[in-house]
Amino acid sequence: MLDIHYIRHNIDKIKKGASIKGFAVDLDLIIVLDDKKRELLYTIENIRAQRNQNAKALPKLTNTERADAIQKGKELKEALTKEEASLATIDAELKELLLYVPNPPLDGIPAGKDDRDNVEIKKWGHIPQFEFQPKSHDELGELLDIIDVNQSAKFAGSRTYILKNEGALLEHAVTRFAVDHILKKGFELFSIPVIVRDEAMIGTGFFPLGKEDTYTMEKDALYLIGTSEVSLVSYYSNEILDVKNLPKKSVTLSTCFRREAGTYGKDTKGLYRVHQFQKVEQVIICKNDINVSETMHTLLLQNSEEILQALGIPYRVALACGAETGLGQVKKNEIESWMPSRNAYAETHSCSSLHEFQARRSNIRYRDEEGKIHFVHTLNNTAIASPRILIPLLELNQNKDGSVNIPKVLQPYMNGISMIKKK
RNA sequence: GGAGAGAUGGCUGAGUGGUCGAAAGCGGUUGACUCGAAAUCAAUUGUUCCACAGUGUGGGACCCGGGGUUCGAAUCCCCGUCUCUCCGCCA
Numbered sequence A: 001m002l003d004i005h006y007i008r009h010n011i012d013k014i015k016k017g018a019s020i021k022g023f024a025v026d027l028d029l030i031i032v033l034d035d036k037k038r039e040l041l042y043t044i045e046n047i048r049a050q051r052n053q054n055a056k057a058l059p060k061l062t063n064t065e066r067a068d069a070i071q072k073g074k075e076l077k078e079a080l081t082k083e084e085a086s087l088a089t090i091d092a093e094l095k096e097l098l099l100y101v102p103n104p105p106l107d108g109i110p111a112g113k114d115d116r117d118n119v120e121i122k123k124w125g126h127i128p129q130f131e132f133q134p135k136s137h138d139e140l141g142e143l144l145d146i147i148d149v150n151q152s153a154k155f156a157g158s159r160t161y162i163l164k165n166e167g168a169l170l171e172h173a174v175t176r177f178a179v180d181h182i183l184k185k186g187f188e189l190f191s192i193p194v195i196v197r198d199e200a201m202i203g204t205g206f207f208p209l210g211k212e213d214t215y216t217m218e219k220d221a222l223y224l225i226g227t228s229e230v231s232l233v234s235y236y237s238n239e240i241l242d243v244k245n246l247p248k249k250s251v252t253l254s255t256c257f258r259r260e261a262g263t264y265g266k267d268t269k270g271l272y273r274v275h276q277f278q279k280v281e282q283v284i285i286c287k288n289d290i291n292v293s294e295t296m297h298t299l300l301l302q303n304s305e306e307i308l309q310a311l312g313i314p315y316r317v318a319l320a321c322g323a324e325t326g327l328g329q330v331k332k333n334e335i336e337s338w339m340p341s342r343n344a345y346a347e348t349h350s351c352s353s354l355h356e357f358q359a360r361r362s363n364i365r366y367r368d369e370e371g372k373i374h375f376v377h378t379l380n381n382t383a384i385a386s387p388r389i390l391i392p393l394l395e396l397n398q399n400k401d402g403s404v405n406i407p408k409v410l411q412p413y414m415n416g417i418s419m420i421k422k423k
Numbered sequence B: 001g002g003a004g005a006g007a008u009g010g011c012u013g014a015g016u017g018g019u020c021g022a023a024a025g026c027g028g029u030u031g032a033c034u035c036g037a038a039a040u041c042a043a044u045u046g047u048u049c050c051a052c053a054g055u056g057u058g059g060g061a062c063c064c065g066g067g068g069u070u071c072g073a074a075u076c077c078c079c080g081u082c083u084c085u086c087c088g089c090c091a
Helices: A004-009 A010-021 A027-060 A061-098 A137-143 A151-154 A165-183 A198-203 A230-233 A290-312 A357-362 A389-394 A409-412
Strands: A119-125 A188-192 A222-224 A240-242 A248-257 A276-285 A317-318 A331-339 A345-354 A365-367 A373-375 A377-386
Touching: A004 A027, A004 A137, A004 A151, A010 A027, A027 A061, A027 A165, A027 A331, A061 A357, A119 A290, A137 A222, A165 A188, A165 A248, A165 A276, A165 A377, A165 A409, A188 A276, A188 A389, A198 A222, A198 A357, A230 A248, A230 A276, A230 A357, A230 A377, A276 A290, A290 A345, A290 A357, A331 A389, A345 A357, A357 A377
Parallel strands: A188 A248, A240 A365
Antiparallel strands: A119 A317, A248 A276, A276 A377, A317 A331, A331 A345, A345 A377, A365 A373
16 A cells, blocks of 8 residues: 555656556546545534534533534534545545555566566576486376375365375475574564455455455455465554564465466466465565665575575576566565476565555554654565475486485485485 | 453553543653662653644544444444353364
8 A cells, every 4th residue: 555645746656657567547536536535524624623612512501502502513413424424435435446556666677568578687506407308396296106186186176286205294394494594594483374354465465456366265254365474464563663673574384375366277287386385484574764675675585595505496586577566566576496397497486575565554663763653664585485396396306217316405304315216 | 152251542450421532550751869770759651634834733533443322422332353251162
């Protein structure tokens, strides 16, 4: 959500930002509604002032004066009821519209059409040349009896999977390794709800726009989170933090749920695009200062890169183009890991800066050194997400016979297993 | 799932129709005392919107959230959310 004052004074900037991101938004209507709202509010506050004055004076009046005052109060009440009804209608419409106004991206974000227009800004690692025909992760998974997608489809439907044996262990290992790495950086570890109310979804900017892609428990009006950022950010909703305690750095491992509505036929094979996955997520809440925000963004990116480097996974970092930058994001970097079966880099991490966007919606503020109150900035980045990360992990470390070497850093988390072999 | 109790400022907690944005205590801030600290004393201490003006004055809103009754609601009524107690169920 953007500040209405900011919108009023920066219409062109916001229009341009919306166009770069490819969002349609009727700012002119918003201004018209806000004008009406201001006008009504002025009228209403005047009537209320009269009402308060009238009611306050009433107990001291004589009986005859009192009857007049009650009559006057009734008239004021009638006028107020009428105006307040108009205000409620306009205010609801305005609030709804404001939920769709995109945060303008930072300067220098290219417009673009889709992820092919993302700009590569860094590459790490060497793309391996196999001396044999490498297998895809799903082939390896079946061969080694560690991944099964047929049995899960039977009882859980499409885009589901089962990890078994060392496959399941590998997921535990890589997520735990990521948690431990982030903990070394001084983050606070959370275990959070994955079922939340719509306030949390709206507050973090996923609703109303992303509702279609969210699993809903209608009976209870609860929703399954698509990312733990929802819970980690909402944890601080309606709070006024002390600047002394900023930045707040949190990390959690949680299950994430995505309906993947509208992706039928896309990435249907293997573990790439699934309805449910495990993600270690980093969230930072910091001062309202674009330089601090930028520093935190770099730090989040760095943490995730370190994890991939430790795992020996070649990757590249890309700057998302406007079309790929979400409603609230001012900047997004994607880390794409090399996946031999795709013969391409593919997204495994997503690092976002949202500035005040979520803070305004979730009402997260802090008191600065002078006692002044500001909205915080929020940022988030994936530390590791499984099973997607298992794709490069298995494919890159395979041997000719289909066995898979376990990276050194994961072996302690695998009870010492250094290689997954066919039984 | 059944029965009951409750939700008030940073915290504890008073307030059951007007003089209440809200007592009191604790905490915080500032000042005095002190070499300094503690103790003591004094003052001050919520968030937010609007108008004018410029850092002040006037007005509006906020006592869990949303409706309602009333000239007037923290207070009465209804709905919701959450917390606690007892029973049931349960990893």
